[in-house]
Amino acid sequence: MRLEDLGYNDKLEELRKEQKLDNFDIGRVIAEHKERYIVLTESGEYEAEITGNLRFSAKSRLDFPAVGDWVALTTYDGAFSVIHKTLPRLSMITRQAVGQFGEIQIIATNIDYAFIIQAVDRDFNINRLERYLTICYSSNVKPIIVLTKTDLINEQKLTEITDSIKQRIKNSVVFAISNETQYGYEALKRTVKSGNTYCMLGSSGVGKSTLLNNLSGKTLMRTDSISLSTNKGRHTTSHRELIILESGGILIDNPGMREVAIADTSGGLETTFDKIIGLSLNCKFKDCTHTDEIGCSVIEAVEKGEIDKKSYENYLKMRREKTHFESTIEDRRKKDKAFGKVIKNYKKDMKKNKF
Numbered sequence: 001m002r003l004e005d006l007g008y009n010d011k012l013e014e015l016r017k018e019q020k021l022d023n024f025d026i027g028r029v030i031a032e033h034k035e036r037y038i039v040l041t042e043s044g045e046y047e048a049e050i051t052g053n054l055r056f057s058a059k060s061r062l063d064f065p066a067v068g069d070w071v072a073l074t075t076y077d078g079a080f081s082v083i084h085k086t087l088p089r090l091s092m093i094t095r096q097a098v099g100q101f102g103e104i105q106i107i108a109t110n111i112d113y114a115f116i117i118q119a120v121d122r123d124f125n126i127n128r129l130e131r132y133l134t135i136c137y138s139s140n141v142k143p144i145i146v147l148t149k150t151d152l153i154n155e156q157k158l159t160e161i162t163d164s165i166k167q168r169i170k171n172s173v174v175f176a177i178s179n180e181t182q183y184g185y186e187a188l189k190r191t192v193k194s195g196n197t198y199c200m201l202g203s204s205g206v207g208k209s210t211l212l213n214n215l216s217g218k219t220l221m222r223t224d225s226i227s228l229s230t231n232k233g234r235h236t237t238s239h240r241e242l243i244i245l246e247s248g249g250i251l252i253d254n255p256g257m258r259e260v261a262i263a264d265t266s267g268g269l270e271t272t273f274d275k276i277i278g279l280s281l282n283c284k285f286k287d288c289t290h291t292d293e294i295g296c297s298v299i300e301a302v303e304k305g306e307i308d309k310k311s312y313e314n315y316l317k318m319r320r321e322k323t324h325f326e327s328t329i330e331d332r333r334k335k336d337k338a339f340g341k342v343i344k345n346y347k348k349d350m351k352k353n354k355f
Helices: 010-018 052-057 126-138 155-168 185-189 208-216 268-272 274-280 297-303 309-354
Strands: 025-033 036-041 044-050 070-076 080-086 092-096 104-109 113-119 142-148 174-176 197-201 241-244 250-253
Touching: 025 044, 036 070, 036 080, 044 052, 044 070, 052 080, 092 126, 104 197, 113 126, 113 208, 126 142, 126 155, 126 197, 126 268, 126 309, 142 155, 142 208, 155 174, 185 208, 197 208, 208 250, 268 274, 268 309, 274 297, 274 309, 297 309
Parallel strands: 044 080, 113 142, 113 197, 142 174, 197 250
Antiparallel strands: 025 036, 025 070, 025 241, 036 044, 070 080, 092 104, 241 250
């Protein structure tokens, strides 16, 4: 096993040298279980834990290793290792942590492409597609839309779905496949290139695990028959895991996500809704909210049918989420700064009292 087979490249080697990590082994985190990790190196797999110093200095969950990370570690006999440092991430797919305002949850790191997977029978939701696209664009990850379970609908319905995506999401890459008949798989497999890292995003039961098995050519995740009541496979991925495909591509499987709250602070929303952003430059007021202002170019375009009304409404909803998320982050920073000041003053007073 070479590091290049895991996606290692010249950029990562430069980062390794910049961080002065030449004396450590380098590996990639392929699984995580409650701060216990499995790391794959040139010499094999190792169970790993982080150093106490790394744990103590971590300011948030973002400072801990995640599946897809490259780490500097010391390996020992018995397939055990200790992680000393995480190399800077080239990309990081995140979302708002469920039930924790202002907290970010890492989905995967160092990703090149994301398969956004939706089943065409019951799961299909174009608003959710736009959410996943925003997550990808804000992470500098290229999205690929994959529609599964095409054998459960007729050809006319499939054409309607793909046309609706192309009309609303310009320049989108869309593949339609069937896990039962293998329809569309050859075209999808040709997109998977050696050395590139892909991850799968989607709800539970859309066929991610079956897709993984078919792309790998072997059973890596067991899937039971489809439930007649829900049309969903009974297998559910419970953790994130990185897998090397026979084609040489690297694929990260993720648990299904019921909630996809964006944690976008770097322009993902603007890329997803670039037409709306472009039109907003022509609005009468610079601070136009595109909701009820006179002279709003966006509202005018919606009324003329130039912008899909549902896409426009989805944009407004996601923009409110982004604004709320950013304000929550800012409030937390202010509170942390104030708390840090209190601690600093307390230490000063303690020092004075000693003398």
